[in-house]
Amino acid sequence: LDLAAGYEGFRQDRSAAGSDELKQAERKTRKLEREHSALTFEMHTTDEAAWTALLEWKSQQYRETGKSDVFSYPWTVQLIRRLAENPTSEFGGVLSALRAGSQLVAVHYGLRCRHVLHYWFPAYDRSFSRYSPGNILLCRIAQEAANDGIQRIDLGKGDEQQKVNFSNASELVAEGFVDQRSMSRLARAAWNGGR
Secondary structure, three states: OEOOOHHHHHHHHHHHOOOOHHHHHHHHHHHHHHHOOOEEEEOOOOOHHHHHHHHHHHHHHHHHHOOOOHHHOHHHHHHHHHHOOOOOOOEEEEEEEEEEOOEEEEEEEEEEEOOEEEEEEEEEOHHHHHHOHHHHHHHHHHHHHHHOOOOEEEOOOOOOHHHHHHOOOOOOOOOOOOOOOHHHHHHHHHHHHHO
16 A cells, blocks of 8 residues: 555545445445444554454464464564564554454554554454454554555555555565575475475
8 A cells, every 4th residue: 555645645546546445444434333333443552452352363364264373383472562562663563453332343463664564464353244344444554554654554465355455556576485405495396386
């Protein structure tokens, strides 16, 4: 998400491109507030319930999709929590939370580095899925990020539908490896071929 022109510039750009994702998120926001309670958003929270929800919801998603659960490794959780202890505008982990009244609806953990927020671990309460809470949360993060000097939200590699629908810019991303050990090279080639 290119936010260099602010959130309103991003919004106009998406509208001009024919995307109605932001309008849908705004409509679902109003519906969620009508049917439950007013929404509150925290760009960075230290609330333990938000941490617990992130780990539980994301781990459940990883299990159901057959992906490796990065949160099953204690060092991963220790690292992201430590990075979020004292975030600054230069660097740090950011745990964002969206609530309907007192009910936690969606959370996101990302990493800020100066003018870029890396969108890493979004998760939401499935009982609210008809309101698309992940999209509402992404919009709120983009609004607050633009107000805080963040010029880009990097959604990471991949062409998942949410990324396609919300993105107004892209960068070429490549990955690879160099290995001089023949057995390791063969094993990695087999792994990548299977993947």
